[in-house]
Amino acid sequence: MDYLSDERKKSDFDVEAMKVAWAGSIQEFQLSDRMAKLVANDPVFEKFTRPMLGRKELLKNTLRKSAHAWKLIIDLRLSEEEAKWLRLYVDEPAYTDLHWGMFIPAIEGQGTEEQKKKWLPLAKKMQIIGCYAQTELGHGSNVQGLETTATFDTRTDEFIMHSPTLTSSKWWPGGLGKLSTHAVVYARLIVGGQFHGVHGFIVQLRSLEDHSPLPGITVGDIGLKFGNGAYNTMDNGVLRFDHVRIPRNQMLMRVSQVTKEGKIMQSDVPRQLIYGTMVYVRQTIVADASKALSRAVCIATRYSAVRRQFGSRDGGPETQVIDYKTQQSRLFPLLASAYAFRFVSEWLKSLYLDVKQRLEANEFSTLPEAHACTAGLKSLTTTATADGIEECRKLCGGHGYLVSSGLPELFAVYIPACTYEGDNVVLMLQVARFLVKTVSELGHKKPVGTTAYMGRVASLMQKNSAVQTAEGWLNPGAVVEAFESRAARMAVRCAQELAKFGNPEEGFAELAVDLVEVAVSHCQLIVVTKFFEKLQQDIPGKGVKESLEVLCYVYALFLLHKHQGDFLATGYLTPKQASLANAQLRTLYSKVRPNAIALVDSFSYTDHYLGSILGRYDGNVYPKLYEAAWEDPLNDSDVIDGFHQYVQPILKQRLHSAKL
Numbered sequence: 009m010d011y012l013s014d015e016r017k018k019s020d021f022d023v024e025a026m027k028v029a030w031a032g033s034i035q036e037f038q039l040s041d042r043m044a045k046l047v048a049n050d051p052v053f054e055k056f057t058r059p060m061l062g063r064k065e066l067l068k069n070t071l072r073k074s075a076h077a078w079k080l081i082i083d084l085r086l087s088e089e090e091a092k093w094l095r096l097y098v099d100e101p102a103y104t105d106l107h108w109g110m111f112i113p114a115i116e117g118q119g120t121e122e123q124k125k126k127w128l129p130l131a132k133k134m135q136i137i138g139c140y141a142q143t144e145l146g147h148g149s150n151v152q153g154l155e156t157t158a159t160f161d162t163r164t165d166e167f168i169m170h171s172p173t174l175t176s177s178k179w180w181p182g183g184l185g186k187l188s189t190h191a192v193v194y195a196r197l198i199v200g201g202q203f204h205g206v207h208g209f210i211v212q213l214r215s216l217e218d219h220s221p222l223p224g225i226t227v228g229d230i231g232l233k234f235g236n237g238a239y240n241t242m243d244n245g246v247l248r249f250d251h252v253r254i255p256r257n258q259m260l261m262r263v264s265q266v267t268k269e270g271k272i273m274q275s276d277v278p279r280q281l282i283y284g285t286m287v288y289v290r291q292t293i294v295a296d297a298s299k300a301l302s303r304a305v306c307i308a309t310r311y312s313a314v315r316r317q318f319g320s321r322d323g324g325p326e327t328q329v330i331d332y333k334t335q336q337s338r339l340f341p342l343l344a345s346a347y348a349f350r351f352v353s354e355w356l357k358s359l360y361l362d363v364k365q366r367l368e369a370n371e372f373s374t375l376p377e378a379h380a381c382t383a384g385l386k387s388l389t390t391t392a393t394a395d396g397i398e399e400c401r402k403l404c405g406g407h408g409y410l411v412s413s414g415l416p417e418l419f420a421v422y423i424p425a426c427t428y429e430g431d432n433v434v435l436m437l438q439v440a441r442f443l444v445k446t447v448s449e450l451g452h453k454k455p456v457g458t459t460a461y462m463g464r465v466a467s468l469m470q471k472n473s474a475v476q477t478a479e480g481w482l483n484p485g486a487v488v489e490a491f492e493s494r495a496a497r498m499a500v501r502c503a504q505e506l507a508k509f510g511n512p513e514e515g516f517a518e519l520a521v522d523l524v525e526v527a528v529s530h531c532q533l534i535v536v537t538k539f540f541e542k543l544q545q546d547i548p549g550k551g552v553k554e555s556l557e558v559l560c561y562v563y564a565l566f567l568l569h570k571h572q573g574d575f576l577a578t579g580y581l582t583p584k585q586a587s588l589a590n591a592q593l594r595t596l597y598s599k600v601r602p603n604a605i606a607l608v609d610s611f612s613y614t615d616h617y618l619g620s621i622l623g624r625y626d627g628n629v630y631p632k633l634y635e636a637a638w639e640d641p642l643n644d645s646d647v648i649d650g651f652h653q654y655v656q657p658i659l660k661q662r663l664h665s666a667k668l
């Protein structure tokens with residue numbers, strides 16, 4: 009029985025075509041769909057008991073799943089794209105993420121041809137397992153502050169890897185704790201007693217025979233993390249070196265080379281390329297944000313259509329909570345954000361692939377923009393997604409707090425995304441630096457790409473919004489101009505404030521809060537612009553483009569409403585225009601309502617991937633919640649273990665002995 013079938017009949021667009029629009033292409037949709045079903049139908053990938061397992065059992069289970077996934081990849085000859093979808097649907101952080109997601113890309117981006125030839129075949133066949141060991145107990149954000157040393161010894165042609173202090177212990181790298189045989193270790197290069205910046209080194213950590221740590225290496229897991237199950241399937245680790253020697257050719261030498269004689273040679277490659285792996289991963293994190301948010305929204309939307317409270321007249325059905333305007337005003341912007349993040353991640357991937365190609369050809373001019381876009385969008389989308397998942401939990405009322413809703417584990421596994429790959433505030437400050445630099449160069453350098461609007465700063469500073477009616481907001485030009493003016497005006501105002509400081513770094517520190525707001529406004533502009541650009545493409549299917557248009561306006565006008573202080577303070581909007589935008593937003597919510605279920609069906613998530621009783625495709629929530637309760641181990645027996653020992657004596661005590 010499909011309890012949501014009436015809801016599905018209300019929609020006015022072609023859901024199958026929307027699935028293709030969401031996936032990006034028919035090929036991508038088919039690929040994703042095949043992998044989703046492969047995982048959902050394979051009992052090894054069962055995940056419902058995960059939050060109840062102890063740490064050792066949990067990790068062992070992850071190893072079993074990883075081995076099974078790897079066997080499927082080999083046996084079924086899956087492509088890299090298929091393997092990525094498989095990993096997504098298995099839905100369990102594992103050491104393989106860091107091996108494939110950071111260790112291999114670090115060698116690809118920072119290794120010489122010779123190094124790539126040696127290490128990549130081993131890594132790609134998984135004959136070695138690698139991780140990315142950058143962060144230390146004492147430093148994560150400040151990469152130049154890392155303390156691990158790699159001192160070159162000209163006599164033996166080796167580097168000596170050493171952890172001179174407790175705070176220099178590597179701390180956090182995923183896959184390091186129990187599984188990696190190798191690591192790309194970031195350390196201070198010391199040659200001839202001089203410090204030459206932080207560089208990456210390939211270091212073997214464990215024996216390839218019996219997996220025991222090599223001499224001079226202390227390595228282990230850092231302990232339990234937030235939530236049950238969740239990120240505890242990952243062995244984040246601690247690592248210390250006691251004068252461990254590695255051959256000279258294990259320093260990743262694309263950026264700088266150390267010769268046998270101890271000379272430092274700089275190639276034409278900018279030193280920022282050492283941070284290149286982070287550009288790659290941040291781009292994938294933006295794509296993952298749309299997946300995590302869409303998953304939470306799918307659960308909350310389906311459940312909001314099933315759940316009824318109040319409003320019954322004459323014994324008729326109560327109101328579906330999705331029909332409350334307040335519920336819509338919290339849920340629909342998240343639904344729109346999931347689509348917005350999906351499309352901006354599509355664009356970001358193409359930007360990244362373009363930069364990657366250029367870097368391979370030693371063309372580095374677009375690296376700063378790629379860094380600003382990946383850092384900013386990583387920060388913006390992960391913050392919104394982490395907050396959005398928690399909002400979805402609240403939208404599901406009490407049942408959202410049950411692990412069987414799928415939301416607690418999703419939240420616990422997701423929130424570190426706001427911290428890893430760069431703390432979100434630290435990353436926004438990087439964007440702010442890029443913007444301040446862009447503004448300061450306006451006189452002699454034409455801004456391009458995502459900052460091209462700054463080239464029109466004079467007119468953006470003068471022209472105010474022309475919107476006169478609520479319908480007037482349904483105009484891409486009017487909306488984009490509002491976001492451009494806000495971002496340009498905030499950036500210029502901040503640059504003017506900065507100019508008042510004699511020392512620019514002091515000014516930057518003092519104005520950091522405003523600078524983060526400037527960066528946020530710039531990143532929101534990118535997301536809004538890319539959504540409108542997506543709508544200019546050919547999007548086939550009855551009503552698909554029209555539904556996406558509604559979501560695009562919801563996303564933009566919701567942000568405009570939320571940040572109306574900025575739009576008013578910069579003088580671009582009048583209070584009347586801001587209130588017209590809000591009125592239009594209410595109308596848009598009514599347009600989303602009949603399509604809400606179909607819009608989340610378009611994510612095409614299996615019940616296995618959603619992992620939620622509240623978000624079941626068939627809406628059969630109550631019987632399944634009731635059934636699941638009886639599967640809890642506490643309900644194995646009527647009288648729990650411990651009752652006779654600890655509770656019964658209390659019940660049997662004589663009343664007069666209590667003085668309460």
Ligand SMILES: CCCCCCCCCCCCCCCCCCCCCCC/C=C/C(=O)SCCNC(=O)CCNC(=O)[C@H](O)C(C)(C)COP(=O)(O)OP(=O)(O)OC[C@H]1O[C@@H](n2cnc3c(N)ncnc32)[C@H](O)[C@@H]1OP(=O)(O)O
Nearest residue numbers: 073074077091098102108109149151280283379428429430
């Ligand atoms: C069970 C299932 C199993 C399934 C099995 C299936 C197997 C097969 C699967 C196959 C497919 C797998 C696919 C994998 C998918 C990937 C998954 C990835 C998973 C991700 C998990 C994440 C885990 C987390 C990892 C980490 O956290 S790593 C550590 C990250 N650390 C940081 O981010 C630190 C943040 N700090 C910084 O980035 C910098 O230090 C700083 C930018 C803050 C530095 O500031 P500072 O001012 O000190 O900087 P510098 O002086 O050094 O440099 C300033 C100049 O450099 C520019 N800059 C800075 N950063 C960059 C950059 N990244 N790129 C380019 N340029 C950069 C600045 O702009 C400055 O430039 P200027 O001088 O011109 O102004």
Ligand SMILES: Cc1cc2nc3c(=O)[nH]c(=O)nc-3n(C[C@H](O)[C@H](O)[C@H](O)COP(=O)(O)OP(=O)(O)OC[C@H]3O[C@@H](n4cnc5c(N)ncnc54)[C@H](O)[C@@H]3O)c2cc1C
Nearest residue numbers: 140141142143147148149180181182424427428429430433
């Ligand atoms: C689950 C998880 C997995 C991880 N995996 C890996 C991995 O595989 N490999 C690896 O190397 N690392 C990994 N990390 C480490 C991660 O990259 C760092 O934790 C992250 O970069 C943040 O650095 P930090 O911990 O030093 O935070 P800190 O920089 O100490 O941040 C603490 C606070 O200080 C603020 N702050 C710091 N600097 C500034 C500044 N300049 N201006 C204003 N505010 C500032 C931050 O906003 C934050 O509020 C992982 C972390 C987690 C949680």
